Amino acid sequence: MLDIKKMRTNPDFYRERLATRGVAVEDLDDIFSLDEQRRDLIKQTETLKAKRNDVSKEIAQAKRNKESADDAIAAMQQVGKDVKKLDEQLNEVEADFQNKMAHLPNMPHEGIPVGPDESVNVELRKVGETPNFNFEPKAHWDIGEGLGILDFERAAKVSGARFVYYVGLGAQLERAVYNFMLDEHMKEGYTEVLPPYLVNSKAMYGTGQFPKFKQDVYQIENEDQDLTMIPTAEVPLTNYFANEVIPAEKLPVYVTALTPSFRSEAGSAGRDTRGLIRMHQFNKVEMVKYTKPEDSYAELEKMTGNAERILKKLGLAYHVITLSTGDMGFSAAETHDIEVWMPEQNIYREISSCSNTEDFQARRAHIQYRDDNGKLQYVNTLNGSGLAVGRTVAAILENYQNEDGSVTVPEVLVPYFHGIEKITKDNAVPFNN
Template identity: 50%
Template structure:
């Protein structure tokens, strides 16, 4: 969320930068609402001051035995005028708030121009994609051949875009989550949290999912209580500090959690519907960092490294790219994607997005710290996947497949699994 005055002061620069992400900012509408808001405040203050003066005159005139009828009439008129102004002020305030909530974050100038993944700029490649002497299978064929996935029964239970993992597949999901959490907590200093999977509208608004992306969310509730299933642990983790002032000595805050994520994927039907790439429910380990705004760039680099550490621990080939301004998420200023190699598609696919939101989410959720002058100021928030379980599992199966249909897993997972190999028939083997 933006400060209206800051956008107006930026003027044409705000229009230019928001246009890079495909948003057309009408400054005249913003200025008109801000002007009406300020005028209402001034008018109401002036009328309240007059109301006090008239009340004083009523008392003095009454004491002197004078006629107070006209003064009382004026007092009633003032009260009516104040009510009218306050009603208009409420309407203007809501209209202004709705407009501000709809404006995306201003992209960082370091984000390249463009509006799709085609315009992403590669930063680096790590690892060598495996070369096979046979035609590599995709993760769906591998999982169904070994029996560790059952998509048909998942569809019977919940419809399309769900999965059932079993045996070694279910053990792999659990092992990946445990490995990632251990890396983040023991090596990177994050504090693990267990958070609610159902949150309020206010919570969803704080991190920017609402009001714009309501169609992408699963909503539930009971009686008059409205709740949303979280699309990512970023939502509850960041909002833990909503309406709070974090002491500077406690920054940066580093949080992590393993949760299910629920997404309707509205508008994405027909894309990546096969297998584990794009599902309505999936597990993910999330990282969130909260810091002073001046430290955000350094914290972003740390988080990229923390996400990369997960892929390196698994020995997976991947690359890092900077997303184009028009392909950056609604609340983000700057986003780096980690893309892992999928042999069956002969390409890199996104597996983690690591973003700096600046003060955008903090303003919406009212998360602050104190500056050197002791006065409250907004913090910066950052988040990244570290990592999604399903997509990591899919990439792992594809990069680690053998000609005989077995899967040889990385050594780092053995302490969590108790086995190193999944045979062609799905049997775990040491």
């Protein structure tokens, strides 16, 4: 949520900057108009309530003096009616104002590329050597199905498209990957959390998924419950301190979690219909930070480095890009995407997105701390994938594939993989042998 007080002081600046995020000037003008109406109604209401208090005192004084208070009582009744009418108007205007504010994206941080989409994203760095094969590399789904460790067909039978069974060493590879990630993040000072996988609408609002993106999630249809399956662990992790004041000396706070993520993938028909890239259910290791405002951009660079550390240790080539104003997520002020090399497609594909939301989420979730003067301030929150586990498995399968269809296990994962150094048809799935 943006700060309407700041918006009032420099409306043209907000019009200009939010236009780079696709916000129409007319929409902002509506918000400013509603804000003016609500402030005027609040002023009128407060004036009438003060008058009502004065009249109440007059009535009490008249009764004490055994004087007639009929005129004062009639005046108070009229004031009461006027207050009720103004309150009704204020509630209507306030609801419209809050709804429109809730649909405004975050302000883009100064200096990030301005543009409508990914075409103007800026590459920051490229790391690692892309592999050279002396054979035609296969797609990860073909490798996985050939070994029997990925079963999309049976998953479709049970759940539909965009689901998968990991089987045998496929399941163990996924587990090895996320255990490795969690251990690495804990070395960097993150506290591991096992959060709820179902959250209420307030939590979804707090991180910016609601009200704008309800079509992208799975909600529980139950009149007695208000629950949504999490689209990312960012939601329960960020809302851990909702409506709380974090002691300043505790900041920054780092937390990490492995959770499944559930996404309807609305609007993605025809995109990545095969493989592990765009699933309705997938595992992800998430990183979340709570920081003081002056530290948040240094912490963004550190978080991006935390995700890069995983890829470096896995020996996977990648590059880091800064997203443009038109390509960033709704809550982000600045985002660094990390894209891993996928040999079969001969391109880099997103595997992590690290964002600083500044105080945008903290305002919505009411997460604060006290500054050196004892004044309440909003923390800054950051989130990033560390990493998307399924996409990491896909990258390993493609980058470590062998001509005979086997897959070499990255050296750093062998201790997590019961000492197995290669996945072959002979050891992949015992019941297939």
